[in-house]
Amino acid sequence: MKRIAIVPVLALAAALVAQPPTTSWPTYHGDNTGRRFSPLTGINDKNISGLATAWTFRAGAGGSLKSTPLMVDGILYLTAPDHVWAIDARNGKEIWHKAFETKGGWHIGNRGVGISGNWLFFLTPDCQIISLNLKDGSERWRKQNCDLDQFYYGSMAPMIVKNKVIAGVSGDDLDRPGYLTAYDPETGDQKWRWSVVPLKKGDAGSETWPNEEAMRHGGGMTWQMPTYDPDLNLIYITTGNPQPVIAHANRKGDNLFTGCIVALNADTGKMVWYFQASAHDTHDWDSTQVPVLIDGQIDGRPRKLLAMAARNGYYFLLDRTNGKNIVTAPYTKPNWAKGIRPSGTPEPDPAKHPQVDGALVTPNQGGATNWPPPTFSPADRAVLRGSVAGVQRVLHFRSGSRQPAGLGRHRSRRRESEFVGGGDRLQDRQDPLVP
Amino acid sequence: MRTMWVCLAVAALAGAQEPASVFQNVCAKCHPPEAVVTPRSRTEWQETINKMVDMGAKVSAEERTILLDYLTATYAPGAAGGPGGRGGRGGRGGGGGPTLNGAPLDRHVVDPDAANRGRTVWVAQCIECHGTTARGTDKGKNLIQSDMVLRDRYGSTLVPFLAKGHPMQSGRPSASLSKTEVADLSHFIHERVYDTLRGSSIFQPQNLLTGNAKAGEAWFNGAGKCSTCHSATGDLKGIGGRFDPPTLQGRFLFPRGGGRGGRGGGKQLTLTITPANGAAVTGVPVVFDDFDVSVRDEKGEVHAFTRSAQLKVVRNDPFAMHDQLLDVYTDKNMHDMLAYLVTLK
Numbered sequence: 001m002k003r004i005a006i007v008p009v010l011a012l013a014a015a016l017v018a019q020p021p022t023t024s025w026p027t028y029h030g031d032n033t034g035r036r037f038s039p040l041t042g043i044n045d046k047n048i049s050g051l052a053t054a055w056t057f058r059a060g061a062g063g064s065l066k067s068t069p070l071m072v073d074g075i076l077y078l079t080a081p082d083h084v085w086a087i088d089a090r091n092g093k094e095i096w097h098k099a100f101e102t103k104g105g106w107h108i109g110n111r112g113v114g115i116s117g118n119w120l121f122f123l124t125p126d127c128q129i130i131s132l133n134l135k136d137g138s139e140r141w142r143k144q145n146c147d148l149d150q151f152y153y154g155s156m157a158p159m160i161v162k163n164k165v166i167a168g169v170s171g172d173d174l175d176r177p178g179y180l181t182a183y184d185p186e187t188g189d190q191k192w193r194w195s196v197v198p199l200k201k202g203d204a205g206s207e208t209w210p211n212e213e214a215m216r217h218g219g220g221m222t223w224q225m226p227t228y229d230p231d232l233n234l235i236y237i238t239t240g241n242p243q244p245v246i247a248h249a250n251r252k253g254d255n256l257f258t259g260c261i262v263a264l265n266a267d268t269g270k271m272v273w274y275f276q277a278s279a280h281d282t283h284d285w286d287s288t289q290v291p292v293l294i295d296g297q298i299d300g301r302p303r304k305l306l307a308m309a310a311r312n313g314y315y316f317l318l319d320r321t322n323g324k325n326i327v328t329a330p331y332t333k334p335n336w337a338k339g340i341r342p343s344g345t346p347e348p349d350p351a352k353h354p355q356v357d358g359a360l361v362t363p364n365q366g367g368a369t370n371w372p373p374p375t376f377s378p379a380d381r382a383v384l385r386g387s388v389a390g391v392q393r394v395l396h397f398r399s400g401s402r403q404p405a406g407l408g409r410h411r412s413r414r415r416e417s418e419f420v421g422g423g424d425r426l427q428d429r430q431d432p433l434v435p
Numbered sequence: 436m437r438t439m440w441v442c443l444a445v446a447a448l449a450g451a452q453e454p455a456s457v458f459q460n461v462c463a464k465c466h467p468p469e470a471v472v473t474p475r476s477r478t479e480w481q482e483t484i485n486k487m488v489d490m491g492a493k494v495s496a497e498e499r500t501i502l503l504d505y506l507t508a509t510y511a512p513g514a515a516g517g518p519g520g521r522g523g524r525g526g527r528g529g530g531g532g533p534t535l536n537g538a539p540l541d542r543h544v545v546d547p548d549a550a551n552r553g554r555t556v557w558v559a560q561c562i563e564c565h566g567t568t569a570r571g572t573d574k575g576k577n578l579i580q581s582d583m584v585l586r587d588r589y590g591s592t593l594v595p596f597l598a599k600g601h602p603m604q605s606g607r608p609s610a611s612l613s614k615t616e617v618a619d620l621s622h623f624i625h626e627r628v629y630d631t632l633r634g635s636s637i638f639q640p641q642n643l644l645t646g647n648a649k650a651g652e653a654w655f656n657g658a659g660k661c662s663t664c665h666s667a668t669g670d671l672k673g674i675g676g677r678f679d680p681p682t683l684q685g686r687f688l689f690p691r692g693g694g695r696g697g698r699g700g701g702k703q704l705t706l707t708i709t710p711a712n713g714a715a716v717t718g719v720p721v722v723f724d725d726f727d728v729s730v731r732d733e734k735g736e737v738h739a740f741t742r743s744a745q746l747k748v749v750r751n752d753p754f755a756m757h758d759q760l761l762d763v764y765t766d767k768n769m770h771d772m773l774a775y776l777v778t779l780k
Contacts, residue, residue, distance in 0.1 A: 048726075049726060049741065101476070101477075101478055102478050102540065103478075103540055103541065104482075104538055104541070104542070105539070106536040106537040107536075126539070147582075148539040149582070149585040149586050150582070150585055151537035151538065153537055171537055173536075173537045173631075173632050173633065174579075174580070174585075174628075175631075217580055351766065355766070356641050356642060357642065357643045357644070357770055358643060358684060358769065358770070360688070
């Protein structure tokens with residue numbers, strides 16, 4: 001596989017977009033950079049083995065807990081689908097618990113809440129965005145963020161940026177278009193909505209779809225909480241796979257802006273630039289990993305950078321002012337691309353699209369990484385991430401229809417045909433600035 | 436999270452409509468009341484009943500309401516515990532139907548008999564324009580993507596739509612369709628919608644046998660080194676008759692039974708742990724992470740260690756050769772191997 005030729009001479013500057021929090025964890029990512037790296041040193045590699053349980057909180061409802069708890073003023077805010085808890089961080093005692101009666105939607109997981117001032121924001125599986133009083137969980141307002149009848153659902157942790165609550169949509173069963181919406185925190189009124197896919201001919205990106213029907217059902221869910229650079233006033237949102245994902249015949253083209261990292265103006269929701277991590281994805285690799293904001297130096301010049309290790313097995317480093325690619329490097333052994341375009345986007349190998357008799361593809365369906373976020377340590381100059389190496393699957397094209405739709409995947413009784421062999425879960429580290 | 440999964444068989448009911456009797460006659464045949472132990476909220480009971488209906492149980496709309504009221508009143512969550520076990524939600528639905536995880540609770544639940552009646556109406560009136568799978572043709576819209584269809588419940592939006600007049604292939608006015616005919620159509624179309632969801636049985640592997648058996652045999656005995664451990668006349672004798680091609684392909688590529696870690700198969704991953712001062716122990720991993728490692732040895736005794744640089748841990752992986760091959764196979768090798776293995780009858 002062709003590697004990129006640019007190997008810049010790099011040094012990392014200490015300058016940071018914002019100082020990471022030390023007495024709170026006020027957003028899903030900890031701050032707006034997506035670095036998730038605490039400068040606190042009280043717990044370290046010398047004493048971690050001596051940690052003992054201080055308290056245990058039994059949620060008692062809600063299924064699996066897949067959220068990052070926020071901590072504000074010594075109180076933890078924890079979620080599960082339909083449930084929010086406020087817990088005293090000192091002793092694990094419940095302060096309040098709010099359980100919402102549901103109208104349905106997929107209860108696969110909830111990533112957490114957003115907090116602004118005295119108010120908390122939360123997405124439910126049945127497509128509501130709800131604002132609660134931080135003190136007692138009482139409800140202030142709720143709005144419809146998506147349509148349950150179209151099999152959308154809510155799972156993302158809302159983001160608070162410039163007096164806006166930013167919420168994405170989940171759901172990839174019925175070939176629906178993804179979008180990102182900004183709401184007024186006080187009233188819940190919509191301030192802007194950005195559609196991931198073009199909705200009509202002539203819209204930006206529409207040249208990468210065969211027709212309006214395909215783009216309007218083109219997917220691109222916004223599962224992941226964005227990151228934000230206040231100096232550039234840009235929100236960085238990453239987008240999910242196109243639909244129908246396995247049965248791809250009727251959506252020839254790159255299918256913008258699915259599988260992308262996109263910069264949006266925080267005030268208007270208008271796109272400023274995009275970079276596509278997976279063009280015309282056929283493997284169900286949502287590119288919704290965390291876009292981590294890093295400040296560094298390249299060739300002696302300070303640079304504003306964005307790093308993302310994608311589910312498709314490639315690591316990308318971009319200039320976050322304009323989206324220009326600096327590094328594209330495989331971090332597992334992806335076999336689905338036949339080269340790298342000048343833009344830095346891997347070129348899909350048609351032989352590794354789903355085949356009737358099967359194509360052996362790596363990474364597997366879950367990807368080289370997935371939604372669990374990485375961290376960036378400025379001191380170590382390393383991106384640390386959980387990844388899965390050496391996993392493969394056989395991807396069968398299983399639909400005989402000339403009008404493909406849906407996920408196109410049968411739940412196999414025997415999992416081997418789609419499952420992994422010998423995959424190791426790794427914590428790996430990478431210098432963010434070199435391939 | 437404690438998972439307590441109680442299945443309710445809601446069978447066809449004849450006779451009394453007294454709530455307790457409905458429960459007794461319908462559910463208690465398979466699920467005596469004392470076994471219905473997990474309290475559920477009304478929405479959760481709704482979901483459970485939907486699930487049973489999805490699995491093929493037949494129950495009228497009236498009986499569903501009676502059961503829902505009865506179960507909610509009788510098996511509500513306790514005052515202290517909040518909403519009860521949610522273990523089943525988000526799990527894989529039972530039976531052979533598609534996974535309806537994303538659906539609204541008040542979704543249209545398909546009655547297969549009604550859907551079959553609806554198919555007759557479909558073939559007579561709709562199929563020419565909207566196609567066999569309702570995904571549209573050049574002459575008519577894709578209905579599984581239609582918002583009106585997705586909002587419909589048992590004809591609620593289709594009846595008024597067709598009453599206004601819509602071209603039908605027989606020339607008959609659409610307003611002349613009876614409510615029952617439209618409801619049947621609705622069942623048929625919703626069945627097509629659910630057919631596109633993950634887990635639908637319409638997505639089946641098709642022809643996997645595209646390889647060359649002779650080339651596969653040569654690879655088996657040559658570059659693939661399969662014959663180092665396996666023999667076409669020994670352990671693999673008759674394997675082509677024991678498994679269908681998709682299963683066989685899965686087995687030689689990913690031989691671990693039960694997925695990651697190799698549980699469930701005959702052969703298991705073991706670890707050999709050698710402390711700095713002490714004898715080596717070998718066993719099946721119980722805990723194996725960055726901090727701790729423990730194994731259960733042949734006698735069933737568990738040996739636990741804190742991981743350190745001084746503690747040597749060696750993986751003995753019976754499937755290591757298969758794993759290595761995954762980086763070696765071309766797709767052609769894989770197809771040739773399958774073509775060869777199916778000949779071992």
